[in-house]
Amino acid sequence: MTDELVLYTNPTSRGRIARWMLEEIGQPYRAEIIDYGPGTKSPEFLAINPMGKLPVLRHGEIIITEAAAICAYLADAFPEAGLAPPPHDPRRGAYYRWLFFAAGPVESAVTNKALGVAVPENRQRMVGYGTFATTMDVLEQAISAGDYLVGDQFTAADVYVGSQIGFGLQFNSIDRRPAFERYWARVSDRAAHRRATGIDDGLIAARL
Incomplete structure (x- = not known):
């Protein structure tokens, strides 16, 4: 996939997990730093994640929330990084x-x-x-x-x-x-x- 990767995060949030994962896959990404309070509760951010929580990953038109889901998604989206066993591997x-x-x-x-x-x-x-x-x-x-x-x-x-x-x-x-x-x-x-x-x-x- 060639769509842009965008991480919505805050350096004091679980977004640190998602950033680590992004650094592991070695693909270019852009980070949008969101402040707590007005930032996470703004209409613009709630349109992305109605929970008002960080992190959020946007991959083109795909939105992924929850740090564990972001890790799993990136491992499968970029298998060349070798960060998940292949399908059907025990x-x-x-x-x-x-x-x-x-x-x-x-x-x-x-x-x-x-x-x-x-x-x-x-x-x-x-x-x-x-x-x-x-x-x-x-x-x-x-x-x-x-x-x-x-x-x-x-x-x-x-x-x-x-x-x-x-x-x-x-x-x-x-x-x-x-x-x-x-x-x-x-x-x-x-x-x-x-x-x-x-x-x-x-x-x-x-x-x-």
């Missing part, structure tokens, strides 16, 4: 599993813990993550099975899961386990991540 199951495990149970468990939401023991089946402790244990198992979530291939799942772990370690919202720290050190050392972080941190510094 590893694609694990790729989808851990990408959306982080977008679902991990995100919910971490958010509820940060908000002080305690799920009663007899209601744990009602929430997608069950318990925070179980979710952290399963996440540790997933990132400990190999160098990456799909064996020796770095994929979009590592971009998203790695970002969740990186944010969690930064803000103390997940357990500071050695396995998490080793995995984050490995994935965050990628050149694409360093470039993306440099761009977003530079934008933050410019506003101070």
Whole structure:
């Protein structure tokens, strides 16, 4: 596809995940920096994402919201980057599993813990993550099975899961386990991540 890639983002948002993914695929893109409040609630932005949330990716006439969906979309739209197992590859199951495990149970468990939401023991089946402790244990198992979530291939799942772990370690919202720290050190050392972080941190510094 030759349509322009446009990222609507803010350097303090989950748009950092999408920028990292864009840097991984190596395609030219343009970033539109959207301020919170009036920016995300303006009629122009709500026409793009009625949720008023960042990030949003526009690829030509295609609009994608949700950071995990943006990662999955870009991996499939630009297969030459090698950021997803090919269709019908048995590893694609694990790729989808851990990408959306982080977008679902991990995100919910971490958010509820940060908000002080305690799920009663007899209601744990009602929430997608069950318990925070179980979710952290399963996440540790997933990132400990190999160098990456799909064996020796770095994929979009590592971009998203790695970002969740990186944010969690930064803000103390997940357990500071050695396995998490080793995995984050490995994935965050990628050149694409360093470039993306440099761009977003530079934008933050410019506003101070």
